[in-house]
Amino acid sequence: GENVEQHPSTLSVQEGDSAVIKCTYSDSASNYFPWYKQELGKRPQLIIDIRSNVGEKKDQRIAVTLNKTAKHFSLHITETQPEDSAVYFCAASIGSNYQLIWGAGTKLIIKP
Amino acid sequence: EPEVTQTPSHQVTQMGQEVILRCVPISNHLYFYWYRQILGQKVEFLVSFYNNEISEKSEIFDDQFSVERPDGSNFTLKIRSTKLEDSAMYFCASSEANQETQYFGPGTRLLVL
Numbered sequence: 001g002e003n004v005e006q007h008p009s010t011l012s013v014q015e016g017d018s019a020v021i022k023c024t025y026s027d028s029a030s031n032y033f034p035w036y037k038q039e040l041g042k043r044p045q046l047i048i049d050i051r052s053n054v055g056e057k058k059d060q061r062i063a064v065t066l067n068k069t070a071k072h073f074s075l076h077i078t079e080t081q082p083e084d085s086a087v088y089f090c091a092a093s094i095g096s097n098y099q100l101i102w103g104a105g106t107k108l109i110i111k112p
Numbered sequence: 113e114p115e116v117t118q119t120p121s122h123q124v125t126q127m128g129q130e131v132i133l134r135c136v137p138i139s140n141h142l143y144f145y146w147y148r149q150i151l152g153q154k155v156e157f158l159v160s161f162y163n164n165e166i167s168e169k170s171e172i173f174d175d176q177f178s179v180e181r182p183d184g185s186n187f188t189l190k191i192r193s194t195k196l197e198d199s200a201m202y203f204c205a206s207s208e209a210n211q212e213t214q215y216f217g218p219g220t221r222l223l224v225l
Binding site: 046049091095103105 | 143145147153154155156157160162167168170203207212213214215216217218219
């Protein structure tokens with residue numbers, strides 16, 4: 001079945017610098033890749049997603065890139081701010097109803 | 113903006129007891145999901161539900177689990193005889209249509225003693 005690997009598990013960056021989180025997936029049939037942000041004790045919130053017919057998508061300071069051949073996708077956050085501190089999860093869809101298989105998460109720490 | 117809601121926010125139960133976790137998906141959504149997240153671990157898919165039946169389920173979703181949409185608004189997850197390892201945060205999610213964004217509820221933290 002689908003397996004999603006996410007790296008790094010923890011990422012500490014200086015405020016204002018960029019952060020990059022990478023994921024790989026195993027099932028070539030996956031075609032929807034969302035990224036969720038989860039603050040401590042709260043629900044996962046979708047921050048950006050990408051579908052397999054697109055190689056890159058950007059929304060202000062957040063961008064996602066997808067390489068279907070290599071089966072990996074990445075989240076890029078530029079000009080990081082303290083409120084970006086959270087756990088970020090990548091996911092890949094499988095099945096007829098697009099159930100999500102999740103990565104293990106990356107704890108992003110923004111140092112002031 | 114409409115949100116998925118879940119009740120209760122926390123539930124403590126004794127091993128072997130039945131629990132029912134409740135979710136109210138966003139009103140015009142048609143696809144419903146349950147996920148769980150053991151403390152400090154990744155979110156895991158349990159089951160998807162569409163047109164009043166289970167569409168897909170994972171290996172975690174064994175005979176102790178069941179889902180139901182008893183009326184037009186609620187979507188429930190029942191664990192018939194809880195085990196210690198069922199302790200986790202359970203998230204409900206819904207989407208408007210297939211291939212669309214899944215919106216998550218705030219979760220129910222279940223603790224089995």
